Amino acid sequence: MTIAETVRTRIGAPAFGGPQLLGPFVRFGLAIGAAIAVFSVVLLLDGTNPLDTVQLMWDASVGTEFGRNEVLVKLIPFGLCALAVAVPARVGLINVGGEGQFYIGAWAAAGAILYSGAPGPALIPLALVAGALGGGAWAGIVALLRVKGGVNEAISSLLLNFVAIQFVNYFVYGPWKDPSGPNWPFSAKFPGSAMLPVVWGDRVTLAIVFVAVGLVAMFLVLRYTRIGYEARVVGGNPLAAERSGIPVARYLFLAMVVGGAIAGIAGMAEVTGIQGRLRPGISVNYGYIGFLAAWLGGHRPLGILLAALLFGAISVGGDSLQLGLDLPGSTVNILMALILFAVLAGRKNRTGVGA
Amino acid sequence: MTAPVLAAPTLRPRGAAPALSARGLSKRFADVVAADNIDLDAYSGEILAILGENGAGKSTLMKMLYGYYHPDAGHLEVDGHAVRFHSPAGARASGIGMVFQNFTLIPALSVVENIALVQAGRGLRLDRRRLGRRISELSDRYQLEVRPNAIVRDLSVGERQRAEILKVLASDARILIMDEPTSVLAPHEVESLLGILRRLRDDGYAILLITHKMREVFACASQVTVLRRGRVIGGGPIGDFDADSLLRMMLGERQDQTAAVESPPAGPMGPGIRLEHVSTSGTDGRSALRDVSLSVPAGQIVGVAAVAGNGQSGLADVLIGIGKLKSGAVFLGGDNVTRASPARRLESGLCVVSEDPVAFGAVGAMSVSENFMLTRAPVDGKGRILRTRRLLAAAARLASRSPFPMPALGRKLETLSGGNVQRVVIVRELQSHCRFLLAYYPSRGLDVASSRAVQQMLVDLRAQGAAILLVSEDFDELRALSDEVLVLYHGEVVGTFGRSAVDPMRVGQLMTGGRAA
Structure with missing residues (x-):
């Protein structure tokens, strides 16, 4: 055994799948600390006491039972939208279209509930399927353009977000406007049987289970199935994948569509869990925050869960800033962006190390 | 900006201090000593060959x-003055230049622009004309033929290497470190590189040549230092050694493995790999295949001799089935697979050791065991669910059958050297499931003992009835193993030689375009 070999044997990394666990947590913590430090400087420039701000955000989110429940409420759209980014990311695709897929999923779910004429108990499953199909089909446009035409999926998915929002607007301002309402751009209210049941606290709906199932499924598929293995090969080296007989185009297409379907389910969960009707502005940048959470979480299920909880807490805490400190609610966007930058900057150099 | 246009170092007499000298260099990684108390002296006007296995x-x-690593102990002297490098920039400032195995040129820029980059420290303005003059003087003087205004992406491997050397020379290096410079070159390019090294030596450069090819050592080195397991095992003036004694020092107790591979010619055993009038459109700067017909019967090895960029790269995609043929047909074992998917072809027993295993044959972010699964056999869960434990056991069995040491199964491939990635791919592909093999440079980057082992694996596969198409840059290897040698030039088969009729001169002429000799 040569020296180099000896070195390698002694290192003894896990022989299958998993990454080392502790490193990411440490870097995660450091990055968040650094981001809060810079955020504090921004607050000081504004003449606000950063300690008060952080205290207030903590109290409003993690510090009370109400706050903790609200974080779980946010975990639903954030977690699902992050999964919608992470699944395509594992085969090397960048899905910036979560926002649009979310809207189309909400639209399809609303259509199924209001216009299918299905009986009450069938409404929720029907809406779930419709939301997934809607978001998946919307992402399918992106996937098709990519696979058949070589169109960059980051750009096409981003641009389709604006189309999706206008598409939904057309329906709620036009054909789907509630005829018995006060002429606002709202669809008719959903029947009670179409609303997701609350499973925790006052506002946490059954959709929290969708998040859990999604995260666990992603973990199991990636680690224990051939599809997951081949998807990781496609993401790791598409040229080698192609030369190993893996149908690369099929994986790209499928991953994008699955991502879109998950975002569509997030849209469905929003209209059937929170809004109770289709209207403009149902997403408060959920698609984009999900994008940040996916990158922050390294496109891995556990990382996504932590990142989505973190952004949920920041988002809930941010709402309190408006009331408590008279700061604009968007102040927390600065913090979210800073965290992402810090994490991206703290990543280890990914390009080949080689010897 | 008034430095002399051409600054060749002056030849120092042997009595003077060595241009570069190291005393007691040691380096540990974790608890392993990678370099142990190494001494060496490189003199101006001499080539010091540094020999050793991977x-x-x-x-x-x-x-x-x-200057990449800090030694844990020991020190360096340049021209008799102690130096300490904190980075490669420090080494460059002391006149040390390194020509890397994988080049460091930027593909999108021209040769001149690439060289200008390393001159960046000398003022803001780029004097193209002056630099161009300097480059052409250097290239005339050492016969480093490069088109200065060509874009690097369009250059052949040999030209890139010459540009790389020019880059180092143009930054006034006087001590050149060459890291296995011939491993990427075709036979005739090797000759011209050795000529360049000799001219540089005669002009007073001190050259450290890292290699494991004996022939090159005897062709140009003045001194030799042999390393084994991090230590200097021996060395001295080249005249004191012959190939056998150097090999013995390099390999230690394992020298017996270097005996020539037994290669009894076997008879053909039925249909193997066959191409009929195959033409492709070249992509990514690779040259196309033009009306190529060839046949490798089962139980035979057919060697392909070609200078880089003459169509041999395209053979892999044709056999695997990536991209479309312009015309022609591909047969494996008598079946027409022209329209079959890559997966079907691989399942029928096609194996490929690709031209660039890091780029085409492995996944850097995955472990050795996961890379063993890549082409399914022999480490495979055919099913939809991966039986992790069973796969790991299969991977361990595969690694234990390997005739050379393998990296730990859990190592990610991106942390391995090129030679070790090559070993992983070879161990995966050269197994009993393999009925049709296309192997590019199978022993590239491997030390002598491992190369022999790979050649033995090829011969064993042939004995089991595999049809083997062997593309190699090592002409001796081609000749020793092949039952037939084809020469490719500009995508066409320009010559075919039977086992006993291979004439190196004639092959060399055909490879470089001399049809009528």
């Missing part, structure tokens, strides 16, 4: 000399 500590030593 993992003998050559790379570690070079990285210490070039």
Whole structure:
């Protein structure tokens, strides 16, 4: 055994799948600390006491039972939208279209509930399927353009977000406007049987289970199935994948569509869990925050869960800033962006190390 | 800006201090000593060959000399003055230049622009004309033929290497470290590189040549230092050694493995790999295949001799089935697979050791065991669910059958050297499931013992009835193993030689375009 070999044997990394666990947590913590430090400087420039701000955000989110429940409420759209980014990311695709897929999923779910004429108990499953199909089909446009035409999926998915929002607007301002309402751009209210049941606290709906199932499924598929293995090969080296007989185009297409379907389910969960009707502005940048959470979480299920909880807490805490400190609610966007930058900057150099 | 246009170092008499000298260099990684108390002296006007197997500590030593690594102990002197390098920039400032195995040129820029980059420290303005003059003087003087205004992406491997050397010379290096410079070159390019090295030597450069090819050592080295397991085992003036004694020092107790591979010619055993009038459109700067017909019967090895960029790269995609043929047909074992998917072809027993295993044959972010699964056999869960434990056991069995040491199964491939990635791919592909094999440079980057082992694996596969198409840059290897040798030039088969009729001169002429000799 040569020296180099000896070195390698002694290192003894896990022989299958998993990454080392502790490193990411440490870097995660450091990055968040650094981001809060810079955020504090921004607050000081504004003449606000950063300690008060952080205290207030903590109290409003993690510090009370109400706050903790609200974080779980946010975990639903954030977690699902992050999964919608992470699944395509594992085969090397960048899905910036979560926002649009979310809207189309909400639209399809609303259509199924209001216009299918299905009986009450069938409404929720029907809406779930419709939301997934809607978001998946919307992402399918992106996937098709990519696979058949070589169109960059980051750009096409981003641009389709604006189309999706206008598409939904057309329906709620036009054909789907509630005829018995006060002429606002709202669809008719959903029947009670179409609303997701609350499973925790006052506002946490059954959709929290969708998040859990999604995260666990992603973990199991990636680690224990051939599809997951081949998807990781496609993401790791598409040229080698192609030369190993893996149908690369099929994986790209499928991953994008699955991502879109998950975002569509997030849209469905929003209209059937929170809004109770289709209207403009149902997403408060959920698609984009999900994008940040996916990158922050390294496109891995556990990382996504932590990142989505973190952004949920920041988002809930941010709402309190408006009331408590008279700061604009968007102040927390600065913090979210800073965290992402810090994490991206703290990543280890990914390009080949080689010897 | 008034430095002389051409600054060749002056030849120092042997009595003077060595241009570069190392005393007691040591480097540990974790609890392993990669370099142990190494001494060496490189004199101006001499070529010092540094010989050693993979993992003998050559790379570690070079990285210490070039300022990448800090030695844990020991010191360096340049021209008799103690130096300490904190980075490669420090080494460059002391006149040390390194020509890397994988080049460091930027593909999108021209040769001149690439060279200008390393001159960036000398003022803001780029004097193209002056630099161009300097480059052409250097290239005339040392016959480093490069088109200065060509874009690097369009250059052949040999030209890139010459540009790389020019880049180092143009930054006034006087001590050149060459890291296995011939491993990427075709036979005739090797000759011209050795000529260049000799001219540089005669002009007073001190050259450290890292290699494991004996022939090159005897062709140009003045001194030799042999490393084994991080230590200097021996060395001295080249005249004191012959190939056998150097090999013995390099390999230690394992020298018996270097005996020539037994290669009894076997008879053909039925249909193997066959191409009929195959033409492709070249992509990515690779040259196209033009009306190529060839046949490798089962139980035979057919060698392909070609200078880089003459169509041999395209053979892999044709056999695997990536991209469309312009015309022609592909047969494996008598079946027409022209329209079959890559997966079907691989399942029928096609195996490929690709031209660039890191780019085409492996996944850097995955472990050795996961890479063993890549082409399904022999480590495979055919099912939809991966039986992790069973796969790991299969991977361990595969690694234990390997005739050379394998990296730990859990190592990610991106942390391995090129030679070790090559070993992973070879161990995966050269197994009993393999009925049709296309192997590019199978022994590239491997030390002598591992190369022999790979050649033995090829011969064993042939004995089991595999049809083997062997593309190699090592002409001796081609000749020793092949039942037939084809020459490709500009995508066409321009010559075919039977086992006993291979004439190196004639092959060389055909490879470089001389049809009528």
